[in-house]
Amino acid sequence: xxxxxxxxxxxxxxxxxxxxxxxxxxxxxxxxxxxxxxxxxxxxxxxxxxxxxxxxxxxxxxxxxxxxxxxxxxxxxxxxxxxxxxxxxxxxxxxxxxxxxxxxxxxxxxxxxxxxxxxxxxxxxxxxxxxxxxxxxxxxxxxxxxxxxxxxxxxxxxxxxxxxx
Numbered sequence: 001x002x003x004x005x006x007x008x009x010x011x012x013x014x015x016x017x018x019x020x021x022x023x024x025x026x027x028x029x030x031x032x033x034x035x036x037x038x039x040x041x042x043x044x045x046x047x048x049x050x051x052x053x054x055x056x057x058x059x060x061x062x063x064x065x066x067x068x069x070x071x072x073x074x075x076x077x078x079x080x081x082x083x084x085x086x087x088x089x090x091x092x093x094x095x096x097x098x099x100x101x102x103x104x105x106x107x108x109x110x111x112x113x114x115x116x117x118x119x120x121x122x123x124x125x126x127x128x129x130x131x132x133x134x135x136x137x138x139x140x141x142x143x144x145x146x147x148x149x150x151x152x153x154x155x156x157x158x159x160x161x162x163x164x165x
Contacts, residue, residue, distance in 0.1 A: 001125075004062035006032040006050030006072065008043040011065025011109035018063060018121055030059060043071040051079035054103050062104045063121065069108035076104045080145055083138070088112065090123040097127035099134045 003022055007015035012034055022029050030053065033046035043066040050062045064072035069086045076084035084104035085096035088111070096102035105124045107117060129138075 001061065002028045002030070002059040004030045004032060004050040004053045004059040005064075006046035006062060007034070007041075007065040007109070008046055008067070008071075009034050009037075009039060009041045010067035011043075011072075011107070012037060012041075014107065014109040014112070014114070014117055015063075015065045017114055018065075018117065021118060021121070022125075044075045047072045047075040048079065051076040051082045051084065051104060055079045055081040060103075061125075063124075064104060064106045065109045066106075067108065067110040069106040069111075073106040076106065081142075083141065087120055087124065089116070090119050093120045093124035094127045097124055098130045099137075101129040101134070101138050 005015050005019055005022075015031070015033065019029055019031065030050075032050040032053075034041040043064075047064050047066075050064055053059045054062050062076070064076060064084070066072045073084050073086040076082050082104050083100055083102045084106055085092070085100060085102040086106040086108070087093040087096055088108065093105065096105070102124075105121070107120065109117075112120070
């Protein structure tokens with residue numbers, strides 16, 4: 001499987017651990033993020049191109065790491081065709097695949113230990129989408145994403161916070 005890995009500076013160590021496991025299993029891995037431990041790197045600068053690689057079909061799935069996992073989840077879900085799930089254990093990872101067909105896994109590098117991260121990734125990578133009744137729900141998400149636009153005008157209040165507040 002082709003997997004994109006993305007991380008900010010806080011997620012680099014966890015990403016390197018997962019990268020070595022995935023490559024050892026024969027997966028083709030593409031990395032987005034800092035190249036060394038001392039490089040500051042903002043999560044949108046890694047998360048967005050990694051999510052785009054899923055959306056554009058250059059990879060099959062992505063796994064993203066930042067301190068809490070929240071930032072990566074937010075940025076990844078801005079990309080059309082991405083269904084990113086922030087998971088904290090094996091069950092949420094499994095259910096994100098089984099019921100939601102999540103194609104991006106987001107992990108909290110500061111909150112999860114190495115062994116738990118490995119178990120979460122293993123569960124997420126090995127769980128298939130159940131389809132059936134869940135396909136209807138995922139289909140609705142895809143429909144909303146492609147046929148509806150909401151959230152204000154481009155450049156308006158919904159697009160960017162007021163830096164003075």
